[in-house]
Amino acid sequence: MFPEPDLPARTDLTITGLTVVTMDPHLGDLVDATVTVESGVITAVTTGPSGDPDAVDGSGLIALPGFVDTHWHLWNSLLRGTVGDAPGRDYFSVKRGLGPHHDIEDFYWAARFALAEAVTAGITTVHNWDHNVRSPEDADVNVQAQLDAGIRGRFSYGPRDSTPSGEQMDLADLRAFLDRWPAGCTDGLLDFGVALRGPYRTPADVYRPEWTTARALGMPITMHCDRCLREAGCRSCGLTRLADEGLLGPDVQIVHAVHASPDDITALAETGTRVSLSPITELRTMGFPLVSELMAAGVPVSLSTDTLAMPTAPDVLTTLRAVEAVETARCGAGEVTPRRLLEMATIAGARDLGLDGVTGSITPGKRADLLLLDGSAANLLPTGDLAEALVRQGRATDIVTVMVDGRVLLENGRLVQASAQAAIDEADARRDALVARARAAGAWE
Template identity: 60%
Template sequence: MLPQRTNLLISGTHLISMDPAVGDLPEADILVRDGRIAAIGPHSADRESGGAQVLDATGTVTLPGFVDTHWHLWNSLLRGTVGDRPGTDYFTVKRALAPHFEVADFYWAARFGLAEAISGGITTVHNFDHNVRDPQDADANIQAHLDSGLRGRFSYGPPDSAAPDVPNDLDDLAALRARWPESRLDDRLDFGIAVRGPYRTSPEVYEREWGTARSLGLPITMHCDRCMREEGCRNCGLVRLDELGLLGEDVQIIHAVHADEHDVSALARTRTRVSLSPMTELRTMGFPPLTELLEAGVRVSLSLDTLAMPTSADVLGHLRTIISVEAARTGSGVITPRRLLELATIDGARDLGIEHVTGSLTAGKRADIVILRSSDVNLTPSGDPVEALVYTGQIDNIDTVIADGRVLKRHGRLTVPDGEPDPLAMAAVRRDALLRRAAVAGDWHGPIAGDGTPPPTHPGPATFPDQGGTR
């Protein structure tokens, strides 16, 4: 059960609104009613709360919740199995374990990843699911997202390592809205499709997938990873996608690390969106061309990609890495601390088409809010709070996270309701059981933690399908 929405008065914070009309306010009050930002103004010590719970935010910095635009939540359970040792690279482990996922594994992997998102101040997550093995797997992810309290998108993909002539389950994709009407989604979740595209599927598959998505009005997301699959590759092949009519405002391209000037031009001309995942790209692909994309006018957002690489939801740490890399790589002044915060907040919301809902602290928008302690040792003394957050901020500075008006983290701790299963503990036992099943099948030869006891069968609330958590 989610925490109840509470009317709140955040009092006396340094506001970084990410809304030019509001600006930054060194001492501000933010009134939240019914999950929505009702008012923002200069701090007043004698302001009436109107019955709202007062959060004394003296000595804090407050900004919009971060927006992550590409995250494979299903493989969050793989953290700790992926590494640098031979045979433990991301793709080898993912392909070995993906077929052994049970329905409850999908649920708790997503809940675990989303719990880390909350801890890191991420209040919106685009779940790019490229291992939907049957409709129940999709339902598990959707239910987990709703149970987390966060906002986001679920993009329906194929089973991991599906053959090039096997399309997504387009019949179930079309049925998704009937099974999950808006009344069940709490205005927090929408749907999209995750496709493999022309370099990984046959024309019959990608033409049908694009056609179905556009007939349903669903946004499309695709990895641009041609250079990981074709020897001698010099570009992302996006010019070909443009010629095929596959790019456009309804398309999000992931990574685009090897995009050349012609690819970048095609992205800008078609207003196609790009989600960069710098931490995983730097580790396995190359330098993300952030400066070049922004200079060309391409719409860019940022994402974590996966916890399995392994990475963490330390957004501020990621921003610090990006600004350092771009300074060394290009010397351009395009990438500034404030520009990076925009990419992580309002530009992420624009990518997902929800900038009217979230991404900035603006009266009328939903209350997706992160409050950080600016009095912590690593943030003092401070000149420009924006620069301080990007250059020295840490996940440990996050005191409070509010998503859609619900307090999901307070005083540095996640607010798990009494009696609710702990997503962290559930993820650990589900992961160990997954490894045991894969080992029995001969697909896993690595270590297995735990004592061998069966995993809990509680996969979530009573409305969750398949209470046993198996197929």
């Protein structure tokens, strides 16, 4: 059913001769630098010779902190290739049609498939936003998949897909879930949150107990605000209502907020509420992400993939390049600089998930979540400002090594885990079996 554990051991190493984009405001960008990793921790970031005879020569390589993805529906990754432009093949129709026919293995392997692609894209932290928890086992295999993949992040427990608006999510199992996964059992890789529907999708007797329970359990809350009031013809996400009800705050992440009004944005800024943007899916299905407006207001903004089911891919640098181009066209040069965009994909994402003391920058004392890119790649040369080069010319294929928590998961551009490669190799067959089950049940044509 599931693979034998094959997570590699942590590697202690010293790498010299690196160009390092630390994303640490005190360290900045470093040339001819040495990074030392011991027992999964970055123990030193220095310049000049290391004096370690066993040091690895990193000349020609650029080191970055691992990218942080703050909203990703891992469970529906096997739907890639079924979503398209034909009638009845839009994302929401496909999700509603095939979502109920996922079995336990589908949930596990869908997550492993997405996480394998995440590694090849340099994403070392993923917020697994699960809005199709149909049973306790569904939630548990999602957690196990992320632990087996060795990817840092958060699992947010949500209701099953298409739950009626008047029906609460399974709050009893939410509590039991925390008992099944007590503090310390994830080796520091994962914490847990709650994915809620909120006031515009559920009545007060549903959303208030859900919000209250999440806060009583100390679980951070995440909520979509995508097309909330667009159908009514007004440009607003209605976030001022959430503020008035005391539902916003630093423990809340709002996803998309594409139709946020100036008052909505003010409410987000004043309450310290975070926003996760998914630029590619937003541009395809919702409208322009309000990157400039949110940044200018001081709203904490992070980056996400959203889903593999839509025509998209988690190529972070390409996504950032698209964001800069769109924002320049919309608003002119201003808030959205290459450096700010790299922050959005690294330290700001870590801050969104409460992990900025753990990851998001190459800082001594933080966990060793690192990328090494080929600085001699033609698309990165000639190199001027490093942030500008990476955002404006970089791509996922430049990444040669990925380390998470001191474990090398991508080496010389190849996945280290056999189970990760199996998740990719078997994705077509698993998707086809899922579609066949739905057809047999009369839910798919």
